[in-house]
Amino acid sequence: MTMGKHFKTTAFFFLLLAIGCNPKTPDSPPVITSMKISPQPANVAFGGTLQVSALGVSSFGGVGDAVPVSSWKSDDTSIATIDSNGIVTGIKIGVTTLSATSGTFRGTVPIGVVSPSPGSADLNISGHAFYEDKPYDQNGFTKELVNTPIRQAVVELIAIDGFTTLASGTTTDEGAYQFSQIKNDTRRGGVYIRVLAKTGDESFNPIAILDDAKNQSSLAVQGPPLNDTTNDSFPSSQIIADASGIGGAFNILDMFLKGSAFIQKIDGCAPPIIKCKLPLLTTYWKRGVASGTFYDSTSNAISINGGLTQSGTTVVTGDTDEYDDAIILHEYGHFVAVRLAHDDSPGDTHTFSDNTQDIRLSWSEGWATFFSGTVLGNPLIVDTKDQGTSFKFDIETFVAFYTTSEAAVSGILWDFFDAIPQDDDPATTIGFDKIWKAFTGIVGSATMESFAIELMRQNPERVDAIQAILLGRKIEMSPDTAEAQGEVSLLLNKSQHHTLYQSVANPFLDDDMIPFSVTAGQTYSIKTLLLTNGADTFLTIEDSGSVLLQNDNADGKTYVVHCDALSPCPLNNGKTLASSISFQSQMTRQLFARVKRSPNAPDSTGITGSYDIQITSP
Amino acid sequence: MGTENRMLHQKSQLILMAFCTVVVALFCGSSENALAVKPKPPLELQLNAAGQPDGKIEIKLTAIANMEIASAELSIKLPESLSLIQGGKKWSGPLSSGEKKIVTLLLQKISTTPEEVIGEGTVYFPEGGTFVQQSRIQINKDEETESPPLSPSIKQKKGRETILEFKSGNQ
Numbered sequence: 001m002t003m004g005k006h007f008k009t010t011a012f013f014f015l016l017l018a019i020g021c022n023p024k025t026p027d028s029p030p031v032i033t034s035m036k037i038s039p040q041p042a043n044v045a046f047g048g049t050l051q052v053s054a055l056g057v058s059s060f061g062g063v064g065d066a067v068p069v070s071s072w073k074s075d076d077t078s079i080a081t082i083d084s085n086g087i088v089t090g091i092k093i094g095v096t097t098l099s100a101t102s103g104t105f106r107g108t109v110p111i112g113v114v115s116p117s118p119g120s121a122d123l124n125i126s127g128h129a130f131y132e133d134k135p136y137d138q139n140g141f142t143k144e145l146v147n148t149p150i151r152q153a154v155v156e157l158i159a160i161d162g163f164t165t166l167a168s169g170t171t172t173d174e175g176a177y178q179f180s181q182i183k184n185d186t187r188r189g190g191v192y193i194r195v196l197a198k199t200g201d202e203s204f205n206p207i208a209i210l211d212d213a214k215n216q217s218s219l220a221v222q223g224p225p226l227n228d229t230t231n232d233s234f235p236s237s238q239i240i241a242d243a244s245g246i247g248g249a250f251n252i253l254d255m256f257l258k259g260s261a262f263i264q265k266i267d268g269c270a271p272p273i274i275k276c277k278l279p280l281l282t283t284y285w286k287r288g289v290a291s292g293t294f295y296d297s298t299s300n301a302i303s304i305n306g307g308l309t310q311s312g313t314t315v316v317t318g319d320t321d322e323y324d325d326a327i328i329l330h331e332y333g334h335f336v337a338v339r340l341a342h343d344d345s346p347g348d349t350h351t352f353s354d355n356t357q358d359i360r361l362s363w364s365e366g367w368a369t370f371f372s373g374t375v376l377g378n379p380l381i382v383d384t385k386d387q388g389t390s391f392k393f394d395i396e397t398f399v400a401f402y403t404t405s406e407a408a409v410s411g412i413l414w415d416f417f418d419a420i421p422q423d424d425d426p427a428t429t430i431g432f433d434k435i436w437k438a439f440t441g442i443v444g445s446a447t448m449e450s451f452a453i454e455l456m457r458q459n460p461e462r463v464d465a466i467q468a469i470l471l472g473r474k475i476e477m478s479p480d481t482a483e484a485q486g487e488v489s490l491l492l493n494k495s496q497h498h499t500l501y502q503s504v505a506n507p508f509l510d511d512d513m514i515p516f517s518v519t520a521g522q523t524y525s526i527k528t529l530l531l532t533n534g535a536d537t538f539l540t541i542e543d544s545g546s547v548l549l550q551n552d553n554a555d556g557k558t559y560v561v562h563c564d565a566l567s568p569c570p571l572n573n574g575k576t577l578a579s580s581i582s583f584q585s586q587m588t589r590q591l592f593a594r595v596k597r598s599p600n601a602p603d604s605t606g607i608t609g610s611y612d613i614q615i616t617s618p
Numbered sequence: 619m620g621t622e623n624r625m626l627h628q629k630s631q632l633i634l635m636a637f638c639t640v641v642v643a644l645f646c647g648s649s650e651n652a653l654a655v656k657p658k659p660p661l662e663l664q665l666n667a668a669g670q671p672d673g674k675i676e677i678k679l680t681a682i683a684n685m686e687i688a689s690a691e692l693s694i695k696l697p698e699s700l701s702l703i704q705g706g707k708k709w710s711g712p713l714s715s716g717e718k719k720i721v722t723l724l725l726q727k728i729s730t731t732p733e734e735v736i737g738e739g740t741v742y743f744p745e746g747g748t749f750v751q752q753s754r755i756q757i758n759k760d761e762e763t764e765s766p767p768l769s770p771s772i773k774q775k776k777g778r779e780t781i782l783e784f785k786s787g788n789q
Contacts (some may be wrong), residue, residue: 095783132787194783217780224786242787294653327656334654347652351684353660353741353749365657383656388754391659399747406657474745565652573686 028345032056035107036063037100042109042164044080044090045116045188049210052086054100054107059534069100080111090114091192093190094225095160101271105162112160112190119184120228125157126178127237129171129195129221131250134323135244137378140388141257141323145243149175150250154200157182160190160225164485189229195239197249202536204271205260205278209249211286213301219249219285248322249285252304254494255325256281259332263340267433278339281332285322293321295334297343318386326372326381332373341439342446344603352393356573357403358604359447359534366409366448367439369395370417374432377412382545401474403448403533403606406472412448415469417456430466443616449533449606452477453507463504475533476610477501482512490526491517491592500535500597501608508607513542514593516615517583526593526615527554527580534572535602535609539579540594549593552598554580559602570602577605658684661713665737665753666695670724673702675757679721679737683713689742692721697733700725700757732758 034057044050072082076096087213088115089100092429093369099108129150155177156168164187167179177193184191197209197219211217223239262279263269269276282301282618290307304327306320310600321327337343345364350357352365364409373379379395393407395414400407416430416434438455452470456477457461470477480499482488502510518524528537540550552558555576563569570576578600598605662682667675679694691710696702705723713719721737739754 194781196781211782215780219782220781221786222783239786241784245787246784292653293656296653330656331654343654345652345654347654349655349684350657351660352657353743354685355745356686364654368654369657383659386755388752391657391751393749398749399743399745401745510669610782 010121012207026444032058032064032067034369035067035100035105037098037107037109038063040109042098042111043086043114043188044088044111044159045165046090046113047093047116048090050088050090050111052088052098052100052109052111053084054086054102056105058109064604067102067105069102071101073099073101074111075099080113092225093227095222096194107450110163112163114187114191115227115229117160117189117229119159119187119189120231120232121183121185123157123166123191123228124180124182124232125182125191125193125226125234125481126176127193127223127234127239128175129213129223129239130153130154130175131178131221131241131242131254132243133247133251133254136323136325136382136384136391138382138392140382140384147172147240148251149173149193150239150241151254152203153250154196154518156194156196158192158222158444159184159187161187161293164190170202184228184465187501189227191228192225192226193223193239193474194220195241195562196278196433197246197253199253199257204264206280206579207256207260208280209283209285212284212289213299214556218320219246221250222248230485238478243310243323245287248287248304248320251323252283252285252328253578255328256283256332257406259329259336259371263331263336267473269436276340278336287322288320290319293327293331293346295331295338297334299336300335300339302335304328304331311483317447319383319390320385321383324382324384325367325376327383329372329375330381331366332375334364336371337367337439341436342438342442344445344447345368346569346604350406350566351406352391353400353405355400355402355408356571357404357406358569359404359449359572359599359606360445360604362404362406362409363447363451365406365415367409369406369410369579370413372549373414374417375408390434397560398607402572403475403609405473409448409473412473413470415472416466416501422486430455430459430462445603447534447606448475449477449608456504460504477608479503479509480512482514483510487512487514489590490514490613493614493616495529495612495614497610497612498595499608499610508597510596510608511592512595514595514613515590516593517590518588522617523584524614524615524617525580525582526563528595528611528613530612531540531574531578531609533544533609534604535611536577536598536605537595537607537611538598539581541581541583542592542594543589549583551579551581551582553599558600561600561602563602563604569602572605576609579602635749639730656700659662659742659751660685660687660749661687661690661739661751663739663751663753665735665755667755673727675700675737676722677737677755679739679753680718681713681720681739682716682718686715687713687741690719691740691747693722693738693740694718694721694750695736695738696723696725697735697757699727699731699733700735701728703787727758727785730758732756 024432038053054069054206055436056067079094079096095112098111132145133148151173153171155167157179164381171177199207221241241250289305291305295302302320344360373395382392383390395410400409403589441454442450498512541548558589560567560568664680666678690713693708703724709721739751741749
């Protein structure tokens with residue numbers, strides 16, 4: 001290779017860098033890529049006129065000359081009209097949007113119509129802000145619309161002249177707001193109230209609902225225009241965010257506020273205790289968009305855009321989520337787990353009825369569903385769609401088993417928490433505070449089994465109750481009978497059931513030694529099977545402490561220990577991680593099958609788990 | 619340039635190339651985040667109706683399995699105003715993860731009364747328990763269109779913040 005070639009190669013990489021990172025070619029002439037309407041902001045007094053024009057915006061962001069407009073339009077001609085020459089006429093106090101079309105380009109500008117006279121020198125406004133909530137039951141939306149207070153949201157008093165913020169505050173829990181003795185007499189009259197879908201700066205757990213990750217625009221509802229040239233006092237103004245418009249943003253905010261309030265009620269979590277303070281939660285929602293509902297721990301943002309995301313492909317199903325309270329709080333549950341406790345889940349798509357899940361994912365998802373149910377005080381999880389539901393299930397009654405099932409995890413947590421007296425034994429009720437304490441006390445990976453071990457450690461007087469609830473979901477966090485009574489010989493064609501759980505004091509590193517007899521010249525096959533609760537077995541055949549044969553996985557494969565989305569984890573399906581050894585015995589004697597957790601067990605498996613062992617001979 | 623120098627230079631060029639590649643990957647690449655996505659049901663169910671000549675109607679119940687399903691049952695419940703011309707109203711069997719099953723019926727409309735057709739998917743779990751999902755459509759119903767989303771009336775800067783304002787309803 002010559003120097004020139006070296007240089008060219010290096011230059012090529014830098015070129016690749018430049019092209020890859022900047023799609024604009026610096027030498028290409030600027031072209032108009034969008035349109036802007038001037039002036040911005042635009043105001044006109046009622047009865048007056050204003051000339052507006054459309055300007056081309058180049059690919060480099062520069063604003064150029066006026067471009068010919070094929071059509072002008074006013075969204076609300078009762079507030080302002082516009083003619084074909086771009087002359088705006090103010091009709092009455094208010095705000096509307098003007099739009100211009102030029103070829104394929106479209107530009108918009110807000111136009112505020114003001115009074116020709118000055119505003120009030122002593123303006124007093126109070127009122128309430130509501131959003132239209134859409135209640136649902138197990139069959140989907142009930143088709144009612146319920147006015148619900150917009151709580152703890154930023155509220156601003158805006159002068160239409162210059163769109164200036166005159167004062168700001170926060171709505172009360174009843175959605176009330178009040179502005180007193182505000183001066184607007186240096187501007188032309190006309191004001192309105194704006195309520196943003198975000199909490200105020202003073203919020204302990206701040207939340208902001210934005211339109212999308214690219215624009216990062218706050219969502220707001222504006223109240224009716226008020227003429228403060230003729231009146232100083234507006235005592236009962238009312239704002240309602242429609243369900244057909246922006247209402248969904250306020251329902252998302254309301255659900256997150258419920259989640260936040262729930263966290264603050266945990267023993268030892270009341271403000272100003274910093275250990276339970278959450279960072280700003282950014283949430284994206286745009287009505288009608290179906291780009292997925294998920295929590296992204298990297299950007300610490302939640303998307304409530306519904307639809308079904310399958311391996312990066314979005315499938316639009318009419319399944320929006322802005323009014324699905326249980327789904328919204330499920331995602332908040334993830335946020336809380338990541339920020340205040342533990343979460344090791346690799347994430348990605350999952351089915352709630354699957355019991356072969358990565359044990360980290362089943363905990364994470366089961367926790368989030370449980371959290372949602374507890375905040376709402378209702379174990380019924382419903383995901384609505386335009387007609388009916390996408391799915392619904394009851395956390396408490398849905399039949400699900402194993403630590404590798406998110407439905408089982410949420411069911412167990414609900415049973416620990418449940419204080420509803422009808423069908424639950426109060427003796428087994430542990431309550432949310434103790435659940436939270438155990439969750440935040442987990443050492444190592446957060447899973448159903450590490451949680452249960454920590455819960456039993458912190459509540460030794462409740463071990464029997466905890467184990468009973470676990471056993472109801474076929475989770476054997478208890479020694480097997482061999483540990484208690486000594487190993488029993490494994491008989492030909494008979495299975496034995498074991499756990500990889502040693503004891504309450506030392507649950508891990510269980511080592512089962514199972515005796516069996518062989519006859520000289522006979523061929524035998526010994527294997528572990530029906531692995532559950534994330535078990536991954538490693539099988540050795542031993543004679544007086546000497547290892548004769550060993551096997552990790554019956555399929556002969558070795559799986560990546562630190563598996564994730566890029567290095568997929570094996571399913572906890574009872575078969576993949578089972579072990580098997582076939583051999584011909586040279587003599588008649590007693591041997592031992594030693595079973596322990598595989599030293600190569602992927603992170604997706606449990607530390608304990610259960611299995612059967614069987615010996616056969618053809 | 620001596621052989622040693624050339625090799626040294628080649629090495630430095632390779633390091634530079636590797637650096638460039640890493641920079642390109644870091645700044646331009648899109649690494650896949652692990653997202654905590656909302657749960658999915660065992661089946662994706664969709665029920666569709668398509669009008670045919672002579673008052674006939676074709677109903678399709680499509681089910682896609684989101685997981686391995688040992689035993690599933692798909693069925694379509696018809697109102698009395700529809701009579702079956704062709705097809706079986708039930709199917710049962712196993713479904714592999716990602717497998718699609720479509721139950722198609724050809725029906726004759728007997729009346730023009732608005733009626734509901736229900737597509738149902740039942741999953742039987744080997745460990746016990748069942749899960750039932752439904753998808754519904756209205757037959758003979760006037761098109762009910764939802765009002766289009768209201769566009770924001772204002773988009774303005776307040777400091778560095780852009781705000782999309784929607785008008786209050788019920789004024």
